Amino acid sequence: MKFPLILLGILIETCVCTRAECSESTFKAILASVPESSLNYVAHVPANGSFGDAASNVPFPQNATMLPELCAASVNMKTSQNTSYDFGVFLPAHWNARFMMTGNGGLGGGINWLDMGLNQPEKLINWGYRAIHGSATAAKTIIGAYYMGDIQYSYYASCSTGGRQGLKEIQLHPETFDGVVVGAPAWWTTHLQTWTLKQGLTNFPDAGPGHIPESLFSTITDDMLHQCDTQDGLLDQVIGDPLACNFDFNQLLCQPNQNKSACLTAAQIGTAEKLYRPYLDPSQNQLFPGISLGSNAAALSTQPTGLGIDFLRYWVFNDSNWDFTQFKIGDVALADAVNPGNATADNFDLSPFLERGGKLIHYHGLADPLRAAESSQHFYNQVYRTLAPRGVQIDDFYRFFFIPGMSHCMGSDVAPWYIGGGTQFVPGISHSVPGFMDRQHDVILAIMAWVEKGDMPDQIIATKFRNDTDPQHIASQRPICSYPRQARYDGWAEPGQPSSWKCLL
Structure with missing residues (x-):
């Protein structure tokens, strides 16, 4: 093979x-x-x-x-x-x-x-x-x-599985690359794939009265947008910080005589809460984060994907007849024990990479329906908690960015998302950001400037091209900020201009 x-x-x-x-x-x-x-x-x-x-x-x-x-x-x-x-x-x-x-x-x-x-x-x-x-x-x-x-210099840039590959390489072989850019990394392989299966089973058609049909998916995501949109200072169809939104699921509950095509029953609300909240073991330890509020309807799914099913069927159980509907929480521990291909990139001690001068830029779309954005936050936090007690200043070699409104690796109906990252694609663009080929707008040039000149990236300006198909016309731009800072609208200037936003804690 x-x-x-x-x-x-x-x-x-x-x-x-x-x-x-x-x-x-x-x-x-x-x-x-x-x-x-x-x-x-x-x-x-x-x-x-x-x-x-x-x-x-x-x-x-x-x-x-x-x-x-x-x-x-x-x-x-x-x-x-x-x-x-x-x-x-x-x-x-x-x-x-x-x-x-x-x-x-x-x-x-x-x-x-x-x-x-x-x-x-x-x-x-x-x-x-x-x-x-x-x-x-x-x-x-x-x-x-x-x-x-x-x-003279070696670099790596990729997203999703490619993000996991980049993290795994600097953990095993910190000398391979001088600078690494990873997006939405699938680093927690054994928990990600089991979570993927669990998500599909949570809203499986056989789930009983709690099953949420696809016709109601937009009802849920629209209400999340309604409740969470303005927390960044601007009503613009983009949830700037879904992790901080105090979303009230009860607002979705059907009232007496209400049309049931635009609301949820109590049982369906219970299902929705499970999909958006962390997956926990019986001791309440987190096995995997929930998807972000406002992630598109693909996150709600009524069927498990082949990624999760076949990971367990062929790589963990080694049984082509394994029935995915029999999945149980103990299968996560089995997946950890087998760890197919030793793929999980969970060595959070990145000090060997740091000591040889390596730089890491890590980003994740906050509307990602396939890889919970908080899984990237969890990775960053674990690196921080491993190295900060030794006196390491994490920002000196590792910068993490959430991109509001961006889906998996790329794309958004309304939010600026393009930073020239691995697997990001806009027709007509062969490289970089047309009209803005500099380290402020291009994440590849940003990692190069950091490695070669010591210019640390505090923010990167994301671009939204018209219809995501016309690189000659810019719809809007906005800074994405190094974690934990977030972009806040100044309240009066043109919101499509990056100068109208400030990176604040």
Whole structure:
């Protein structure tokens, strides 16, 4: 089973013009020094060209476009007799001596869980952490040989599963990257996937009188917006701080003679509360946070997703006949014990990464329906509680940002959300933020400025383009603030201008 990854070299400032020929013979010669590697293909891409494998790439079904002139190569790394992973490299004609890597989304690489088979731990290890580290190590060898020069700085940027991969790498191998940007990381793998299953079962059609039909989802989210919107000083269809909103579920309760299509019964309110509140064990310890108030209707689901079902069925229980409706709270402890692929990124002692000068930017959308935003807050808090008692100033190497109104990794109907992060996509944008290619607006440039110049990012200005499709027209911009500060509207200026907002505690 192969796990494709993508690695990118990007042009920012410097031109390193000495390079090898973009040919099979070049790469086969280079890979002779990389154990267990073989070349899949190599291709030259002209300036403004496109490249990818969209037709066969399930999680990334679009080719990269508007590329600079570059050499593209794909490499296979063998990890056992019948397992391997693929990674790709983009090698620009004009290189700036930087290395940039990105990771996967979802389950990575378009993997079909059913086709993976059972009892194949080597494949799980590839997925859990080995493919990322092996790809980074091999790619650095390729880059150094291709350009006949040294990499000056190494970076990583990705979201979701890619966020988990980045955190896992700096925990296991703090020397790999100088700067890391992770969005909505799926770091707590064993609890995230069991929570995903529990969420679907909570509102399963067989849940009885407490079942909430899809027709009522918007009733719930609309009322959350009604109760929580103005707490940031502006009525704008964006909940700036859902964690601080004292939402009253009772306001959803059906009154006598009220149309039942626009309200909830007492039993349904009980179900809604379970979906938005933390998942607790019998001792009231938190197993996973609840979803944020105002997260879109996808968070309410009436069915468990395959992510949770198959994680337990194939990777924890190793039983293709396991019945997901029999899930019980003790299965979380079993998942922890098995920890498939050792994927959970829960080593909160990031001091080795700090000590070698590493910098970490971490962000999460507050309207994320797939990864509870508070799971990122929990990760930050655990790092803080691990290192602060030793006298470590966390802000010196780790900045965390909530992005109000943003869904999973990207997107919002109304809120500014685009910061040029890993997996963020707006048609017509090949990189950075058009018109604002600077560290104040682009999270990749922000991590570079922090690593290379010591410019710490207190805030990053998020952008909302018109209809999320027109990069030539900006609908609004707003600062997102390093945690625990939050953006507050000044009450009188144009709300679409970032200067109208201040980052305050």
